[in-house]
Amino acid sequence: MLPDTHFFAGGVICSINSIIGTILNAMCVLVLARERKLRSHPTTMLIICLTCSDIIYCSFIFPSLAFHYFAGTVPCWHCHENSKFCKLLAFVFYWNHGSLLCIQAALALNRWAAVCTTISLTTRTSLLAVLVCLVYNFFLMSIPLFNIVGHLGYDPLSGTCTIYASPDEMDPNSIILPLGLGLPYIVILFCYTCILRTIRKTNRRIAGHGENLNRKHSVFVHPEIESSMAQTDARFRPNCTLGLPTENRFTAANSQYLNCDNENTVFNSEFADDTKPPQYHKDTESVMCDAIRIRLKSKN
Structure with a gap:
């Protein structure tokens, strides 16, 4: 068990991150939303949704963690079995984190389409991508939420509000981690690899065109x-x-x-x-x- 000073330090760090993160992300949303030209760009809509996801994390998750750490070794008021708030906290934490990764994958797809293809994207397609990300992660989190595989709530072993499973049950992380974390990272890696390859080919083509142009005008x-x-x-x-x-x-x-x-x-x-x-x-x-x-x- 960690000493009380470590719990207090964790609470202070979470509080500072909560205040600074909420203010800065809110300012970012206001700046992007005020400019009409920026707001009409497909990439800007994805960035605004990413910033809103960060605001949810800083304004809800961090204060709950800070309250938990300030309590120290004493269990917090929602840290017990059958706590609905603890279940809600775990659901929002994993659903928000999964949606954040999926929106980052959508942003990578947006850039891949703009650089490597002739597909024209709009703000409507960006909003549709965000909606798909939110619904996709909701269905993933419904697996432990409705006790299909595993459970959401207070875990006595770790002392936190998280996803857990009974000893005789299947681990829900074996389903959620590959689909919620692995798939977005694969999409991000694929898109940025294609973008880098396209940029390298374009640079070589420009260099070759410059040499041909010098020979032509000699x-x-x-x-x-x-x-x-x-x-x-x-x-x-x-x-x-x-x-x-x-x-x-x-x-x-x-x-x-x-x-x-x-x-x-x-x-x-x-x-x-x-x-x-x-x-x-x-x-x-x-x-x-x-x-x-x-x-x-x-x-x-």
Whole structure:
């Protein structure tokens, strides 16, 4: 048996969590419910339902646990056999916890449908999913509630309000745990695994598309033209040249390619009277051609 100081500490912790959790979750519901755009989003409705489930837990379960811990080794007023409040407390605890997990699974399904499929979800489908979660867990908890398998109420062995079974009965947790806990976790794991795989495929596709785009917009420059452009005379001395990074230039067997990354390059040059500056072009190849024409014209 734990000492009274440990029971008192447990009561204090439950009380603090009850006050802070109720206030913060209520503020979250108010903020989400006030915004019409957020309220019309399917995911927001699921988050609001999750927050309401947390409010039930913080405002009802935590105060009952705090009262139980403050009593210490002395049994609380509802801790006895055939206590209806103890039965209600156990039912709300497990039903709320199971519904919380199922709504989290519905939220994972919502995100999976938005990322991995073309299915369009609405607020009506989200509310329907929440209703299915609540009804599903109610049927699960009706097994011990109506004494089909096991019982709900005060357990003398543990001294708490929980699900228990007689020594000669089947354990109800063998049915409730796989269906109430295992199934939601499997759905959550499956959905987020599919989402991660889809994101990885999309990132690879974007990276490959970027490489193809760079190759598509690359410009072939003959080696003689490039050397001719490099040997400028006094009549054509640009103040700024076409600055291309060296890592974007690679040499093949008999050709060189230049990557046209700089679209805003303009030749600011001092030209002769009979020449005109090249016009601005977004296409780098056109800028190069204008520069070559001026170069040849200046030589003539």
